[in-house]
Amino acid sequence: MKKRSRTALRAAALAGAVLLGACVGDADELLAPVEPATGGALFQRYVSMGNSITAGYQSGGVNDTIQLRAYPVLLANKANATFTSPLVRFPGCPRPFAAPLGATGRIGTADTCVRSNAPAVIQNVAVPGERLLDLLRFPVAGDVPRLHTLLLGERTQVRHMIDAHPTFVSVWIGNNDALEASVGGILGPLSAGADSALTPLSKFQSQLNTLVDSIVFANPQGAMLIGVVNAIRAAPVLQPGAYFFLAASQTGGSYQGRPVNAxxxxxxxxxxxNPLSANMVSFQIVTAAGFPEINCDPNAYPVGDPRRGAYLLDTSEQAIVTARVNAFNAAIKAAADARGWLYVDPNVLLEDYRGRKATNGRYTFVRKCQDLxxxxxxxxxxxxVGLSCPVTGATGEPNFFGSLISFDGVHPSTSAHVILANSFAAAINAKYNISLPTT
Known part of the structure; x- marks a missing residue:
């Protein structure tokens, strides 16, 4: 990316801040806590930005209990820093699944879409479902606006970040710029005139530039930019078609009631x-309306049929998504490097745990059919299938997808958030010469 002057960056960010509306107000006196013991001046005012992982979303839902287990909260605790999150009253909005993929419904009896606190300054400003663009504007897609309003009101993540006068900012964004395409199987627009499910690199780069300019304008002492996760490698909600066929062969040819094509x-x-068996199938097809079977042929439905290629990634599409995620991460790393900030690639950590197995050969952390x-x-x-895929019984894991994955097959479990916080703390220590606990 072309290097711009600090003055130009500030001017661009300031212009964006004006357009985003709202100004710093009477909460300023609340923004000077005692300097943390372990985080030093760097963590005086820590702000975390991002989407569902950063917000603490697990098992298809979010509430105040699991929000307080999210890695930014754990990181702030390590720094002995004051840190506020906009908490959603238990059992949640939406309520988390009570079992893998909601097989037995959700916890509780009704969603509680109200806050259980009202901090004057919000420091965990992440909102589930948001893409990079949504940090800069009020979101418009799906159910995201409702969650955004519940957590942050009408102001953007960027506006909240600037108003908090951060000394340290972490940003983990971009996952949803690739996740929707990966899980839904459609890389282009889902409807006429809509944006592509897989965000074009040029748009991502432009949005990243604006976000970075806004952080520069806020003038923190440091920042950590976290890369985009490749769901094809990391999310057990996506499994090779062979898994569904082999599992179905033990239950009369159907997987959880849905027939599996040969x-x-x-x-x-x-x-x-059979090369088609390597195509990635999303678990969402198991309950999706209008699909009579799990089919691994991307051409199973005629051109023009909205089901054509849905919930399925063939090997060429997998390569496209992987290349795009790599390009996103190259852009994020370049932005961090250009400003002397920390960049962390989460895929390195995820690949490590993805490859780990117990002495009995079972994969306990992540179940991605690694051995197939x-x-x-x-x-x-x-x-x-028994050792590396999501199964029940003697060779399975209690939470089906592996101990590091929550019941939705995508988001990290509480155990994973502990690992993330420890890993991020070690990286911050090395970059900024502080001494956060790493265990």
Missing amino acids: NCSPITGAGTP ATATTQAALTAA
Whole structure:
């Protein structure tokens, strides 16, 4: 990215701040807490920006209990820093799943879409579902505006960040710029005139520039920019088609009541490897209306049928998404490097835990059918499903997707947030020469 002068950056950010509306008000006197013992001056006023992970969203829902287990809260605790989150009254809005993918419904009896606190200054300004663009404007898509209003009111994340006069800012954004396409299987617009589900790189870069300018305008002592997660590698809500076929073969040819087409079989009728079985299938197809079966052929439905390619990523689409995520992360890293900020690639940590297994061969942290790709015999395929895929029974994990993944198959569990906070603390220590606890 072309380097711009500090004056130009400030001018651009200031102009954006004016357009975003609202100004710093009477809460200024609340913004000078005692300097933290372990975080030093850097964590006097820590602000975290982002989407669902940063907000503490787990198992398809959010409430005050799980919000206080989110990595920014844990990070602030390590720094002994005052830190406020806009808490949603238990059981939540929406309420979290009570079992994997909501098989037995959600906790509680009704959503509680009200706040349980009202801090004068909000420091965890993350909102579930938001894309990079939504940090700069009031969101417009889906249910995000309702959550944004509940958590932040009418001001943007950027406006809240500036008003908090941060000394340190963390930003984990961009996941939803790729996640919707990954899980939904449609990379382009979902309807006429809509934006692409997979955000174009040029738009992402432009939005990132504006966000970075806004952080520069706020003038923190430091910042941490966190990269975009590649859901194809990290999210168990996406599994190879072979998994669904092999699991269904044990239950009469259906997976959780939905028939699985033979084109998902890892082995063809002629006994040769079936490339369609490597296509990624989203768990969302199991309950999606209008789909009579789980089908691994991207051409199963005719051109023009909205079901064509939905909830399915063929290998070429997987490559496109992966390349786009890599490009997003290159842009984020370049922005951090240009300003002397910290950049963290979460995929490095996720790949580490994705590859770990117990001495008995079971993958306990993340269940992504890791062993299926190299299994060639029926015995090996069966073993691979039991040891590395989401299953119930003796070889499964209590939460189905692995201990680091919550019941929605996408968002980190409480245990994962602890690992994230420890990892981020170590990276911050190395970059800014402070001594946050890392365990």
